[in-house]
Amino acid sequence: MGDPVTSITIVGGGTAGWLAACFLRTKCAPKIKITLIESPNVPTVGVGEATVPHMPVTLREMGIDDQEFMRRCNASFKMGVMFNDWNVDRKGRFIRYMNPFASPPRIEGVEAGHYFQAYGAGNRDYIRSFSPLMDLFESWKCPFSLNKQGEDPMPRAGYAYHLDAVKFAGLLAERGRDHGIEHILDDVDDVELDERGFVAALILRETGRHPVQLVLDCTGFRGLVIQKALGEPFDSYADYLGNDRAMALQVPHPDPEKIRAATQSTALGAGWSWAVPLFNRIGTGYVFSSAHRTDDEAAEEFLAHLGDMAPPGAEPRVIPMRVGRSRRAWVKNCIALGLSGGFIEPLESTAIHMIDMGLRWLLQYFPSQDYEDATRDAYNRVSDGMFNEVRDFICLHYRLNNRTDDPYWMDSRTQLKISDRLEHLLDLWRHQLPTPLDVPSAHLFTYNVFTAVLLGKQVYDNGYGEGQLNRSFALPEKPWKAFLRQSAARNRAVLDHKADHRRVLLALRGELRAGMRANTRLGEVDESGAAESALF
Incomplete structure (x- = not known):
């Protein structure tokens, strides 16, 4: 030895x-x-x-x-990622959905996704059917509270940081x-x-x-x-992911008193724009394909997307990307x-x-x-698995887009390669929702995360799949309706109890105005390191 x-x-x-x-x-x-x-x-x-x-x-x-x-x-909280305009609904309207740090509950032993796919949730999308995170996002709130009396209806929260x-x-x-x-x-x-x-x-x-x-x-x-x-x-x-350029810019918050508690990814003509809200600014940029836009064309499109948020005379910094490992x-x-x-x-x-x-x-x-070779090989196996998992999950977003307004999106759907593993899963999920057996070695993206993307993109409403999905279990509608009533009430209670995101950040920075106190402990953390934290 x-x-x-x-x-x-x-x-x-x-x-x-x-x-x-x-x-x-x-x-x-x-x-x-x-x-x-x-x-x-x-x-x-x-x-x-x-x-x-x-x-x-x-x-x-x-x-x-x-x-x-x-x-x-200058950190802020992140409850998930908002995806804007990556897909359209049956009427051609852009879709917004969240990939949240939240796990769906089980209803009489069956996960909520099955009920949602079978019966919908009225005017609520999949995530809103069981989680308050999108409501918090749109109300400029975060998963924490300030000096609120009464029992916290969501004491445990999955969260990350922008920094x-x-x-x-x-x-x-x-x-x-x-x-x-x-x-x-x-x-x-x-x-x-x-x-x-x-x-x-x-x-x-x-x-x-x-x-x-x-x-x-x-x-x-x-x-x-x-x-x-x-x-x-x-x-x-490069055969899997077509974007090879990025441009970055720092912009001020449109309203310094309001800070979103999620990252945003907005699809543009030849890629997507990120928005990462820090305490003092927003980090933003445009990841795009040079095969579909020149740098000048991309900059013009990106600045038009930012509108008044872009500082006068802003010139985004262009960054070549070598994607791979x-x-x-x-x-x-x-x-x-x-x-x-x-x-x-x-x-x-x-x-x-x-x-x-x-x-x-x-x-x-x-x-x-x-x-030792065995030690090195074992490390390389898990590292290889992580890279392949992340690559495949990102490829999923492009393969399942249904936009037809620019050749970029059609090329992303039809011309880019996907792995045999992802191809098999996409074929499987035409017939059933993801299960734990489909991704047994998930390092980060569990089957619940895949479900959130499939249902968030509304793929089953837009021609993906074989109509009614396969299942062996009964799925009565009555328990689902009762659950939706309960979750709507709970979502309202959480929204009322949780605090404004910026005020919580001020408290944690020790900068809240005189007379206000806050508990600076951030609450329970899931020590297992899973990418999801249960809300139920």
Whole structure:
């Protein structure tokens, strides 16, 4: 058996590098030295301004105070993702739906989706039939309360954060240095390999040769170690996902007193625009296909979409996107995290979560200095599964669009490749709603999330499927009607009890006006790390 690993070297800072340093310092034995080498000449790239519901767990595990985090990172709450205009209904009107951080209940042992698909819910869509989150979103509220008397009708809530990624990286860097991370500001000019092809040392411009054991490559799109030094191939997803350009802009809130508690994704002519509402601003942009729009055409379309929200003379920053991943995340004694490991368009805010999971998998598959093949292969299997899952879930949104107003949307539906796995699932779901057996190894997107997208897009009302879906169980309408009455009353009670999103943020930042008090603990968190938190 090989000698224990006693040193971890992280190459690159930013969100990926400093999250790795802080998280591993919290979890690893004190005898394991952690060093972060960061170039003073490469600007920090903030990875992701929106997160998924595992993020509160991760912050608490690292001992980061809620109040400090909210204030330092201008963070806000996220209850899910609103999808606007990705599909049209039978009358050709654009559809809005939420992919919420909420699980549907069971009614007499049967999940709500079956009842909704069979009977509908009047003027309520699928999510509103069981959850108050869309009502909270439209009322500028969040899942928390301020000084409200009486029992909370929704004491547990699934939530994530919107955050300023650059400020978040700065907070992590400060905390990492305070907790003993060796921080070296220097450029890596070369990577020295040993006779086996493993990384033996990094050659630093100012401080010279730096010997290493286990290396984490967090150098972003450059892939300085995993791709350039170790030669691991990059597998492009261009055949699956057609968007290859993005443009980004920061805009003020139209009304500074009102902040949405969800990310928004709005379909435009040749892609989609994101809106991530922070406490102090909105981060927005346009992910698009250069095969369908030039940069100038895309900028004109994007600014027209923003309207008065765009600052005068705004010029969005154009960002080329290389969508895909390193074929293997772990090669020899190097593991790639963040953009070094791969990039999938940010439709579902998975970038930070994939870094988080990569670190947790490392703790499960921690090697000796022999870097055993079985350990490395096991890590690569779960990493491969995560990338494929995220890619397939995003492909689902495009394959099931039904827009015909631009060649982009028709090409996205008919010309882009999907995996055999997704093709099989889509064929299956023409006949029945998703079940747990369909996605048994889900890392993030469970069968309930797939159901939310299928019913949110109203695909069964627009020609997808075979009419009445297959089921073995009876589905009487009476229990469903009773449930709808109960859920409507509960949704109203939740809406009344929960607080204005901005006021809660002010309280958590310690900036609420005199005379108002608030409990700054954010409530219960689902420690299982599931992407959904039950509301019932």
